[in-house]
Amino acid sequence: ITLQALTETRYIDILEVPNRGKLPTYPSEALNNIWSIKSTPPDSFASDTQIFPIEGTQKVSTCPNCNGAGEISRVCWSCGGSGSRVCSSCAGSGSIVRDEYVGSGRTVVRREVCTYCGGRGKEVCSSCSGTGRVIETCSRCDGYGSVVSFTAVICNFKPHKWERVVSRWNLPFKLLQSMKEESVFEAAVSPQIIPQLSKFPKEVQEEVKGLVGEMKELVGGDTRLIRNLLTIKTIPAACVTFRILGVEGNAWLLGKDFERLYLPKVPLTFDSWVKLKDWFSVALAALSLLGFGLLRLGIHFHSLGDVSVFLLFLGGGLWAVSGLVLFVRRPIAGLVLLAFTTLAFLLFRLFDLVLYGVRK
Template sequence: MGKKQDTTEPTLECAEDFKPSAPIATGTLPRHGNRPPKTNFHGHIVDVDENESVPSAPPLELMDNVIGYETVSFEAISVPPPLYDMESPDADVSNRDILPNCPQVTEQEARTALLSLVAEHCCYGRDAAKEMAITKINYSSAFHYQLHSFTEKRETSWAYIPYGGGEVDGIENGAPPLPWEIEVYPDALFEDEVKLIPVPHTASVKSCHRCKGGGSLLCAECHGKGWVRCLSCHGDGWSKSTSGYKERCFYCHSSTHGHGRQDCLKCNAKGRVPCPTCDNYGQIQCFIQLTVSWKVNSAEHIVERLSLPEDLVKSVSGQVAFEEEAHQVLPIGHFPDETINMASTQIVHAHAQAFADQKLIRQKQVVRIIPVTEIHYRWKNKNSTFFVFGFENRAYAPDYPQKCCCGCTIL
């Protein structure tokens, strides 16, 4: 019998014994997918399995000390805007006491709106809508007030990307600008948006914390051996033929590691896989990242006196009675409905205090008038009401008298 192959694996030492080599000079770097495992001064392998638990980011103490960014970590930290002179509110109070006339729904239009609602519900009968006697029509208006505050928030954090060579904009190129000194603008007003900006002159090259600079990791499937036990012959290397004789295992006979062993498909029999953190380069470029977030912060108040649900008021179009936009708006004080004036005062003041860590870019407030009609009717000696609202003449009839769920099937 041949000599048994020694499969004993070398002993792994603690990663603390590893001392990284000097940084590689700037330029095009070779990939290290096929390089041998790294060893310490005792000649023992020092490596990391791809499934081994490692820090999610480089140690913070290895990051450069950047003036103005001493407290930055790998978690985003909000940077309050500097104190700046606010522009005087320039709201225009003219014509606030003039309301446009909303169209009034006729009896025929009300019945048509109700028939459209009936057509949308298979359980509603049409007879009630056609035969009901309309006894009274009440006209009213709902008011929908909205305040939109467009704000900007800036956050800083350390970030890193694989480094494969090229220029590095480090602190030797000058003092990094402070977060609010960097000029960044939104693509459009009153639209949510986020931009990520590398802070100039904060970059540096570090050894990869995941693979300790090796560029590759031990394959977790074969644990660095490059092969796995053949499942067909259970590592024996032989299998029985149909005639009962032993023959070489078909599945592992061509393995580069001997019979009974199959080449590891995950690492292509190399025993190592590329490090995903450094993209197989062994180095990462660390820099401070500025996250700029623009957000539309909205608040609203609805005045409706005919028991129509607020969600329905918001869902239809209406007439804009008042609209203004400025760097900072004043509360409305001359609207004919005092409830709107009070709501505007409360909401504007609340927004002035709500965003201490953000910069106010622009504000916009709008008051819409939504026509609401209450129709009283009688059908089969029963009295009830329904509503027609919005310029679309949508109907709302919570107590529609002719409902029947017989024969309905929920699909």
């Protein structure tokens, strides 16, 4: 759903422009009614500013920036006002060192006067031609030497755009943006089109009502609505329910010719990923349980000395590494296995404490 609007805001201000000649003026009654002047809105939803000088308010004066000269003399930024710069050929030394070959594998170093600057080490500044100052056209009067100030009605045209997406199945917004849309409704918002919107779902009607409310909030005081355009586009879609290995899920076919398939991730159960022959995860779970068993034996038979320590390290390593890799591959299965082994460890520990108390 897209709603575009073009608003016009008017206000009165005092402006100043270069005195290029007589300005077109408008009746002074506009100062009391700024909407009495007829403006020309842009053809599209685009920004624009129009200025309407009011008759009898013009005042011509000498440009205070250049004192009527139309030009401004300033210090040259390139040479700092000296009129010269360091010679680019000799770097300011006034001479150039050259290696001259004299034969028999010998070279002689010769120092010559720089022909570019004549040995002075400086060259004439090309920006100011050696004067140290640069003449520029006055930016305030544009070279005319005078400016004219006047009271004017200023009209600002500003475009506004609202976009909303209504998805029947709450599909990802980026997915919908990438699809080609089909326009099914396009008209200016007015009381006459309200009955036409009844053919759309209630969610669409509510969104349109909200957008129209936001648009109406822009109007009032010195702002009025010039035009608006409501566009409703649809993306054909069909939902397909599937069942794989006991797991149900939904897939969506999008586009006029169903050229796009959206298939979200479907969580798999323990039974389903065994059926998918994920034997590596099954082996990891088995190794983790084996490691837990060896760890338990090492704790129970702690009197065996080095053998007990070996069982502790081997079992703990198998249990931790296998469980971690399984968690990375299958997070749910890894968490279930961790919870099971933790509960088993606590039960065995409780059994040991009870047995130790009975023996004592």
